[in-house]
Ligand SMILES: CC1=C(CCC(=O)O)c2cc3nc(cc4[nH]c(cc5[nH]c(cc1n2)c(C)c5CCC(=O)O)c(CCC(=O)O)c4C)C(CCC(=O)O)=C3C
């Protein structure tokens with residue numbers, strides 16, 4: 001499948017009309033002095049209680065003030081460049097973040113100066129939702145506006161479709177689950193639960209995620225996570241012969257307690273599993289592309305401590321990170337979108353029941369509490 005697109009036309013033609021790929025991520029602090037300014041960037045105007053910020057700051061200080069997310073993105077950049085070069089795809093890859101250097105506006109300025117006119121964006125979030133999709137589109141719109149105010153003519157930006165159900169995302173996660181099952185002791189493994197986990201978001205944000213008419217309660221955000229969890233459970237069953245019991249749970253809740261967020265929380269869920277007599281669990285962080293603070297602290301530190309207090313054996317499975325299969329998936333998604341923009345109808349690879357997600361978020365998709373301009377959607381000003 002991975003070579004299906006690269007035969008025929010010359011590499012230059014295959015990525016037209018795009019002249020660059022932009023890896024767009026969250027960003028994270030790289031030392032103790034970065035932590036407070038980073039958290040100020042993240043929470044600007046978002047109404048997160050002071051105590052929650054102090055608590056989250058402590059998570060970073062526990063790891064020397066360094067989030068692993070930037071190193072993970074550097075490794076992903078390397079993997080993408082290696083994969084592109086190995087397949088004759090001559091497309092430069094840039095990197096910019098929402099909340100820390102290299103900042104998105106600076107990267108887009110550099111891209112403008114390098115002559116980029118049409119850019120495809122890979123966000124390090126695989127699902128629909130305000131936080132995982134539209135907020136990145138708002139960041140793009142804001143940066144493009146800032147560059148225009150500087151008198152520059154920035155490129156047009158498009159965003160790759162949600163890739164949670166692409167085989168290049170699902171494959172590495174499935175292998176991670178198999179490796180974690182192997183780590184559990186004999187006698188535990190056979191009846192362990194697969195606990196899929198993702199970032200909790202306000203239920204109001206979940207319910208309005210994606211095209212609203214297409215999904216019920218929980219919106220596209222919950223539907224997409226459930227769909228990919230089913231695909232992974234089935235792939236694990238094919239490989240092990242066991243249909244493991246599984247659940248989708250949530251982590252890393254913030255915001256004021258009176259606002260409802262998606263539940264159950266993973267720590268409460270581990271307690272319930274233990275109460276029901278489950279012998280152990282694999283925590284599968286399907287909501288995250290790489291190991292960052294939500295994985296290192298909320299799962300590997302907090303939830304793992306909770307499990308050991310309960311005497312419940314747990315293992316945490318790997319995120320996709322810079323797996324070469326994910327890099328190959330990004331190449332396929334780039335070629336697919338480029339072909340679509342050239343008016344062709346390329347194959348759109350996806351597993352599960354939902355099928356490939358939309359290329360363009362429809363008007364009103366994943367609305368914000370206060371509407372802001374967003375690039376790269378059907379309502380984008382540059383279309
Ligand atoms: C859906 C989702 C993803 C997954 C999609 C994606 O990856 O984009 C994600 C990723 C991340 N979230 C991250 C960090 C933080 N998120 C916060 C706050 C929030 N996240 C939210 C949602 C999500 N977040 C929400 C609804 C809030 C409430 C405030 C608001 O509506 O904005 C806060 C403030 C403190 C707190 O409240 O916890 C921090 C510090 C980091 C970096 C980690 C590192 O440094 O290694 C990453 C990758």
Ligand SMILES: [Fe+2]
Nearest residue numbers: 133361365366
């Ligand atoms: Fe969206």
